[in-house]
Amino acid sequence: MVRRRLSYVPNFLDNHSMKSVTIKPELFVTNRDRLRQKLLTNSLVVVSANDVLPTNADGTMEFHQNADLFWLTGINQEETILVMAPDAFDEKQREILFLREASENLVIWEGHKLTKEQASQVSGIKQVKWLGEFPRTLHKLMCESENVYLNTNEHGGAPLDFESRELRFARQCQRQYPLHRYHRLARLMHELRVAKSTLEVELIKQACSITGLGFSRILKFIRPGVNEAEIEAELAHEFIRHKATFAYSPIIGSGANNCILHYNQNDQVCKKGDLVLLDVAAGYGQYASDLTRTVPVSGKFSRRQKQVYNAVLRVFRQTVAEMKPGKLLRDLRKDTESMIEKELLELDLLKPSDIKKQDKENPAFKKYFMHGVSHPLGLDVHDVGFASQPIAPGWVLTCEPAIYIKDEGFGIRLENDILITADGNIDLMEDIPIEAEEIEVLMGGRD
DSSP: OOOOOSSOOOOTTTTSOOOOOOOOTHHHHHHHHHHHTTSOSSEEEEEEOOOOOBOSTTOBOOOOOOHHHHHHHOOOOTTOEEEEOTTOSSGGGSEEEEEOOOOHHHHHHHOOOOOHHHHHHHHOOSEEEEGGGHHHHHHHHHHHOSEEEEOOOOOTTSOSSOOOHHHHHHHHHHHHSTTSEEEEHHHHHHHHHTSOOHHHHHHHHHHHHHHHHHHHHHHTTOOTTOBHHHHHHHHHHHHHHTTOEESSOOEEEEGGGGGOTTOOOOOOBOOTTOEEEEEOOEEETTEEOOOEEEEETTSSOOHHHHHHHHHHHHHHHHHHHHOOTTOOHHHHHHHHHHHHHHHHHHTTSSOHHHHHTOBTTBOGGGGTOOSOSOOBOSSSSSOOOOTTSOOOTTOEEEEOOEEEEGGGTEEEEOBEEEEEETTEEEETTTTSOOSHHHHHHHHHTOO
16 A cells, blocks of 8 residues: 555545454553553553544444554453553552443444453453543542653654544643653554564464455456456455455556556446556454555556566565665665666666756656555554664565556556565565466466
C-alpha cells in the first residue's frame, strides 16, 4: 500500500473490522513488560480504546481498536482502558484493565461482551474492573504518581483536526491534575512496536499466507469482461472464510486506473489487452499484510508490458537486497529512485538530456515513480516507527517499487513484505507468484 502524501490519512481498517483470532496472552504480557522497562520511576500510564465513530442518522462505523491498546492487552472491545502503575503501593493497583459492563439490554442489542474472567485470560491481566470504577481508581493513583504517560496519535500522516478519545482524556487529565510531569507515551510505543516479536511475525505470516490464497484464486478468475468489483468479491470470499478480511481498502485498477495510486472505485470492466493492478492484502488477528501485483487481463503480457514489468521486478529484487540493518529508509528510497531512473533510460522513457537539465527538487523520474518504496508493517498497514531511526532486526517492511506510464495507459507496481533479521532478509511472500512467466502460466490454466 503506497503512502498517501496528504494531511489526512484515514485508518484503512475503519470499514473492515478484523475477525476474532486466539492469540497467546504471553504476547501481551511480554509487551507490557517491555514498556515497563522504559518508564521513569513512579509512573502512571493510561491507554484508551478508540471511539466508536458515527456515520449518519443512528449509524456507526465498524469499531477498530486502538493499536497501542491492543498491543498491550489483546482486548478488542470498545470503551476499554488500561492503567499501569508499576510502583503503586498496592500491588493490585499496578496493572488494571477497565471494561464496559454489559447490561441485559446491551447484550440483546450488541451481543456478548467480555466478562472479567475472559478479559483476564486474553490479556494476562489479573486485576479487571468495570469502567465505573475508573475515575476513583485514577484519582488514587494520580495522588501517588509523579510521571504520567498519556497517548495521542503521533503518526506523521495522522489527521490534524480530529480529537480522539485519548486526546480528550489527556486534556481533561491535565486540567484536573496540572502539577504532574506529563510524558508522551507515543514515543515509547513507536520504538517498541516497530520491532516485531516472534509471535507477531507468525501472525503477519498467516496474513501473508491468506493473501496468497486470495491471489491464487483470482489468477484463475480474471479474464476480459470481469468487473473489478467481482475481483474484490472473490478476494473477500477467500479472506473471510479464513477468518481474515481486507487489511486496507482494496485497490483493484484495470487499464488506465493502474496509474491512480489510491484508486478505490473498483467498478470498471476489465478489458482484453489491459493490465489490472491489485493492491490488496489480508489482515489476520489485527495484523496486516500488504501485497501488490499487476497481472494481464487476458492472461498474457504484451511485449511492452512485460518489458516494463521486468524492469520493476529488477528494481524490486535490488531494493530487497539493500534492506539491511543500519540503513535509513530515506537512503533506501534514494537507492531505489536511482535504480528506477536507470530503468527509465533503458525503457526510452527518459533521455540523458532529461536528467542533465532536470530540476533537482523535481527530478525527471518522478513523472513515472512518485511515491515511497517502503514503510513499516504491523498492527497498522502504515505502522509506527521513526524515519530518523535506522532499519533494525525485527522490523517488517514493505518493498513496493513501480513505474507508471500514463501516456501508454498502464502502470506496474509490485510489493512484498520483508522481515529484517541480523542474518539477512526473509521475504514473507516469497511463495506468492511474482515472475511474469509464472503468472502467465497460472492464468493460462483457467477453465
